[in-house]
Amino acid sequence: MSRTPPGQTRERVYRYVCERLAAGLPPTMREVQSAIGFKSVQSAREHMEKLVEEGRLAKHEGKSRGYYLPGQGAGQRSTTLVPLLGSVRAGNLTEAIEDHSGYVPMQPRRAGEYFALLVEGDSMIKAGIMEGDLVLVRKQERAVTGDVVVALVNDEATVKTLKLRGQRIELHPANTRYKPIVPDPDTCRILGKVVEVRRHLEAPKRTKRR
Amino acid sequence: MSRTPPGQTRERVYRYVCERLAAGLPPTMREVQSAIGFKSVQSAREHMEKLVEEGRLAKHEGKSRGYYLPGQGAGQRSTTLVPLLGSVRAGNLTEAIEDHSGYVPMQPRRAGEYFALLVEGDSMIKAGIMEGDLVLVRKQERAVTGDVVVALVNDEATVKTLKLRGQRIELHPANTRYKPIVPDPDTCRILGKVVEVRRHLEAPKRTKRR
DNA sequence: TTGCATTCCACACAAAAGTATGGCATCCTG
DNA sequence: CAGGATGCCATACTTTTGTGTGGAATGCAA
Structure with missing residues (x-):
């Protein structure tokens, strides 16, 4: 043998x-x-x-x-599949939850519910968050000053740095070409905190036709 | 009942x-x-x-x-656990392969062998690669101009943008405060191509003492 | 009332999957 | 040379795991 x-x-x-x-x-x-x-x-x-x-x-x-x-x-964090809901700026995120377009593996550092979004625009470029990046977001309705959050403003989702001035919410870009957003409290809701940013430097390989 | x-x-x-x-x-x-x-x-x-x-x-x-x-x-890419070898600038990467410090889940877009490294320094800041970021690298010894690569120069690993001028290798930073590296070909080796960049915006939660 | 759908329990059987025992061949060391 | 380690094959047995069949109770619609 x-x-x-x-x-x-x-x-x-x-x-x-x-x-x-x-x-x-x-x-x-x-x-x-x-x-x-x-x-x-x-x-x-x-x-x-x-x-x-x-x-x-x-x-x-x-x-x-x-x-x-x-x-x-025992010690290693377990991998979770996080639903990719679409892109920031896309329509209604509540509906997107039912029709997510795939999963992203991550190892959460904290307990909670997570979702992923694709970033559009360059308003956070100075924070190293670029167009096309993927943000992994933990669902939460509160955050603290300095957190990068996904917020819904007039039903439009956006990724910005949160600044709380008393009860007032400010959403700051990391790009001098944009001004901070100071939304009416009734029209603004924090969806979650960005806990991870991912960038693919390589396009998906073309799959064979089925 | x-x-x-x-x-x-x-x-x-x-x-x-x-x-x-x-x-x-x-x-x-x-x-x-x-x-x-x-x-x-x-x-x-x-x-x-x-x-x-x-x-x-x-x-x-x-x-x-x-x-x-x-x-x-069927259609979804499968998840691979990629060994985290340490940080760029750390010692000998060949030894680090035997003693990796954990795994990172990813869904490879191309076949190949992958490893992960932590980035040190700000030489690639303009490319949105910051100190503390994690780079996922596909092992390959060749790349093309414009690729972000991990290269070994005088036994020191570095993340830079590759520029090939004929057979000559140049390693370009994305930060005006640093100059391109033009290494002696005998002392330079490409370890792989950076295919993904990840940034954690949240520190690991303290685990309970065991 | 009957029939159907849903939520459960109980038990037996078949197949998948883990494990054990015996064996062979090669190589190296004492 | 004998013993041990390594890399394999073959087969049987045990346990885990999937599946099938029968049953009970509740609620709703025809």
């Missing part, structure tokens, strides 16, 4: 398992067996057990699809 | 399943049963089947832990 140099198949197994873990469905032993091309499920199992011994994988004993990455379980 | 108003338990089931999906380990029927508090596994199953009928969940027939979110399967 043919056999590979020590450690080589181990790496292939590890890579395959990591891919599956990242995809959200850990593999069974028999799936590892198939993926690597073993004739016997026991071959897969021995590699997996060794990976656990080495501390590179951990597992729930006796549970199906029970392997996981060590740092991912 | 006590029973809830129509739809109420369904939502609880859905929420639980979504949490589990986001955490990376879909639940078994018996786990759904336990989580909701049913006495019978069949109760869990019927809710799950209904969620599939409604199009809110999908499943791999007959497979353990086989449920998934519909848009997440």
Whole structure:
């Protein structure tokens, strides 16, 4: 029977398992067996057990699809899929909640409900938030001065830096070409706080036609 | 037997399943049963089947832990956990690969191997890349003019915009306070192309002492 | 009243999935 | 040479997990 140099198949197994873990469905032993091309499920199992011994994988004993990455379980923050609701400036965000256009993976640092929006315009350029960036927003109706928030002003969403002057809300741009917005309190509502900004420097690859 | 108003338990089931999906380990029927508090596994199953009928969940027939979110399967890009290797300017990146300090979830737009780095300095401020930002990098040794790359110059990693003049490599900052780097070709190596920039606007929450 | 839909329970069975035991071959070290 | 480690195969057994069938109770519409 043919056999590979020590450690080589181990790496292939590890890579395959990591891919599956990242995809959200850990593999069974028999799936590892198939993926690597073993004739016997026991071959897969021995590699997996060794990976656990080495501390590179951990597992729930006796549970199906029970392997996981060590740092991912106990201390590591878990990944959440956040709905991408559309773009700032798009229409009614309440409706967009029902028809989100995909998910964005994130690891929340705080408990809460999150949504993602695409940024339009350059009003926050000095804060390093550019046209086309993605903002991840935690839903909350209050924030403090200095927070970057998504606010609804006259039913139009906008990303700005919040300044509270007493009870008065000011929405400050980070671009000298724009003036602060001082909305009528009845027409302004904070939707949430921007907790993360993401920028893709590469366009999506063209997918094949289906 | 006590029973809830129509739809109420369904939502609880859905929420639980979504949490589990986001955490990376879909639940078994018996786990759904336990989580909701049913006495019978069949109760869990019927809710799950209904969620599939409604199009809110999908499943791999007959497979353990086989449920998934519909848009997440076929067309949706799968999530990959990318190792965070440390910060640009830190020591030897080759060693850092063995001792990465966590994972960052991303949905790659192209096939390849990825790693993440923390940015130090403000040399790319005009490109909206700030101190403390996280760059997600696809490993590649070649890039084209205009790409933002991670390069190793005299064993020091740096994030810059690449400019190729013939065979000569120039590494351009996006900040007028810095000059382009024109490294000796023997001392410069491209490690990869920056494909995504992320900024956290919120510090990690303090975790309880263990 | 009957039929249907919804929300639940109980139990048995089938298949998937984890685990155990035996075996072979190669290489290296004591 | 023997023993141990590593990389594999083969098979059987055990447990987990999915599925099927039967049942009960409630509410609503025909």
